[in-house]
Amino acid sequence: MKEELIIAGFGGQGVLSMGKILAYSGVMQGYEVSWMPAYGPEMRGGTANVTVIISDRPISSPIAHEYDTAIILNQQSMDKFESQIKPGGVLIYDTNGITHHPTRRDIRIFTIDATAEAARRGTIRMFNTMILGGYLKVRPVVTRESVFEGLKKSLPERAWKMLPANEEAVRVGAELIKEKL
Amino acid sequence: MKEDVRLMKGNEAIAEAAIRSGCDGYFGYPITPQSEVLETLMEMRPWETTGMVVLQAESEIASINMVYGGAACGKRVMTSSSSPGISLMCEGISYIAGAELPCLIVNVQRGGPGLGTIQPSQSDYFQATKGGGHGDYRMIVLAPASVQEMYDFVFDGFDLAFRYRIPTMILSDGVIGQMMEKVVVTRNRGRMSDEEICRQSGDWALTGRKANRQRHVATSLALEPAEMEATNLRLQAKYNEIEQSEVRYDELMTDDADYLIVAFGSSARIASETVQMARKKGLKLGLLRPITLWPFPSERIADLAARMKGILCVELNAGQMIEDVRLAVAGQVAVEHYGRMGGQLFTPGDVYEAVQEKLLKKRRH
Numbered sequence: 088m089k090e091e092l093i094i095a096g097f098g099g100q101g102v103l104s105m106g107k108i109l110a111y112s113g114v115m116q117g118y119e120v121s122w123m124p125a126y127g128p129e130m131r132g133g134t135a136n137v138t139v140i141i142s143d144r145p146i147s148s149p150i151a152h153e154y155d156t157a158i159i160l161n162q163q164s165m166d167k168f169e170s171q172i173k174p175g176g177v178l179i180y181d182t183n184g185i186t187h188h189p190t191r192r193d194i195r196i197f198t199i200d201a202t203a204e205a206a207r208r209g210t211i212r213m214f215n216t217m218i219l220g221g222y223l224k225v226r227p228v229v230t231r232e233s234v235f236e237g238l239k240k241s242l243p244e245r246a247w248k249m250l251p252a253n254e255e256a257v258r259v260g261a262e263l264i265k266e267k268l
Numbered sequence: 269m270k271e272d273v274r275l276m277k278g279n280e281a282i283a284e285a286a287i288r289s290g291c292d293g294y295f296g297y298p299i300t301p302q303s304e305v306l307e308t309l310m311e312m313r314p315w316e317t318t319g320m321v322v323l324q325a326e327s328e329i330a331s332i333n334m335v336y337g338g339a340a341c342g343k344r345v346m347t348s349s350s351s352p353g354i355s356l357m358c359e360g361i362s363y364i365a366g367a368e369l370p371c372l373i374v375n376v377q378r379g380g381p382g383l384g385t386i387q388p389s390q391s392d393y394f395q396a397t398k399g400g401g402h403g404d405y406r407m408i409v410l411a412p413a414s415v416q417e418m419y420d421f422v423f424d425g426f427d428l429a430f431r432y433r434i435p436t437m438i439l440s441d442g443v444i445g446q447m448m449e450k451v452v453v454t455r456n457r458g459r460m461s462d463e464e465i466c467r468q469s470g471d472w473a474l475t476g477r478k479a480n481r482q483r484h485v486a487t488s489l490a491l492e493p494a495e496m497e498a499t500n501l502r503l504q505a506k507y508n509e510i511e512q513s514e515v516r517y518d519e520l521m522t523d524d525a526d527y528l529i530v531a532f533g534s535s536a537r538i539a540s541e542t543v544q545m546a547r548k549k550g551l552k553l554g555l556l557r558p559i560t561l562w563p564f565p566s567e568r569i570a571d572l573a574a575r576m577k578g579i580l581c582v583e584l585n586a587g588q589m590i591e592d593v594r595l596a597v598a599g600q601v602a603v604e605h606y607g608r609m610g611g612q613l614f615t616p617g618d619v620y621e622a623v624q625e626k627l628l629k630k631r632r633h
Contacts, residue, residue: 126301147540
């Protein structure tokens with residue numbers, strides 16, 4: 088098993104922490120993991136992306152040439168990464184703010200309206216775990232139990248009161264994701 | 269006992285290892301992409317547990333001179349920075365080398381020259397291995413290719429520094445510093461007492477003069493040329509010994525290889541995937557990864573070169589280590605360079621294309 092994933096969007100959307108939760112979940116299941124951020128001078132509002140690799144064998148390069156899955160959260164990232172998905176791979180995106188939708192026919196494309204749903208529920212900070220839930224529905228590389236453990240590991244103790252809401256968001260995300268046919 | 273496995277950034281691993289390796293003092297100044305070293309140390313508050321001092325100095329120049337002072341007192345001391353900050357430290361590093369003192373310096377490289385960029389680069393190879401500061405001095409330079417090695421090399425770096433009383437550098441970069449991987453957190457050794465330092469590396473430290481011994485002097489100044497030459501000869505003898513005993517490298521599929529990549533640090537990680545890609549396509553490609561950049565694995569490279577059809581140096585720079593590879597190969601076979609600069613990265617596929625372009629195509633012509 089080897090999953091090479093990129094999560095890309097704006098800084099502040101929780102791109103890096105979503106990757107971190109996933110990486111921790113991989114560790115919980117005994118997998119090898121790498122988490123490589125394209126760090127920049129920007130914080131909130133700038134572009135942010137992270138490459139997460141989960142594998143049952145030692146990971147050679149933390150930098151991937153093509154991705155099994157891309158989670159795209161803004162137009163700039165769509166423009167940049169749609170072409171870097173392996174044929175037969177998966178593209179997941181939130182339609183919010185996307186004006187040019189993906190056009191590739193050799194990959195599976197899913198949409199998840201997490202921005203709208205999180206806003207409707209008044210839990211905009213759960214946006215990223217909602218996306219994560221959707222991703223895991225499509226690509227169950229780790230179990231939901233491992234993700235819940237990973238969530239706990241990646242959050243500081245003072246934020247543990249947020250765990251139930253995050254777990255709920257993972258469940259909601261799984262129901263929200265739709266394949267674009 | 270169950271292994272303590274954690275997910276850590278390379279920079280966090282440096283901080284964790286510093287405390288656990290019995291470091292007495294860290295002096296540093298923030299700079300991307302290594303700021304998490306200082307941040308993590310401040311968060312862990314080791315002064316409350318091991319008594320380790322963690323201090324944010326007013327500048328990199330102050331940091332390295334605090335290291336100089338701590339080292340003279342026989343303390344396990346260290347600093348970390350990124351490329352432009354290391355440039356500021358070069359004078360101090362030369363003084364520490366001249367005064368024959370042990371210390372650990374971590375460089376999490378970013379693109380240069382000048383203030384450059386904050387993205388990863390390996391363009392300080394020359395600075396680390398050929399001087400940077402003035403005078404005929406050397407540093408032992410360790411190049412980690414994983415977060416685990418960031419952790420382990422703090423222990424190794426201090427050991428080497430004290431064994432030879434020499435500044436030792438961990439030459440990392442923004443990839444290894446910023447990425448997270450699993451780390452097996454092992455060992456926990458205490459800080460050394462003055463007596464232990466004497467036992468380990470001789471009675472040289474400035475620990476306060478006792479009635480029964482000569483005073484110790486830590487200096488790099490000798491106005492008498494004969495005396496300065498004697499210092500130089502002593503340094504050179506030490507450097508020879510290090511070249512004989514401390515060369516470290518790693519190899520991947522070199523046994524039956526027709527072509528060889530030489531790469532260090534993050535480049536070696538990326539190139540190791542290239543080797544696997546090539547093997548799947550039937551191309552016999554191998555990888556040699558120098559772990560010590562100085563002393564350099566020249567002999568091993570010379571041996572391997574004798575049976576290679578071509579060698580590619582893969583570095584995140586304009587071609588620096590290639591000079592040492594070419595010296596080692598001594599014309600036995602063509603040595604080509606592939607690199608990116610200014611904070612740009614290559615992928616395993618890019619390196620594969622470079623192998624095709626620079627090694628295979630050229631031979632056909």
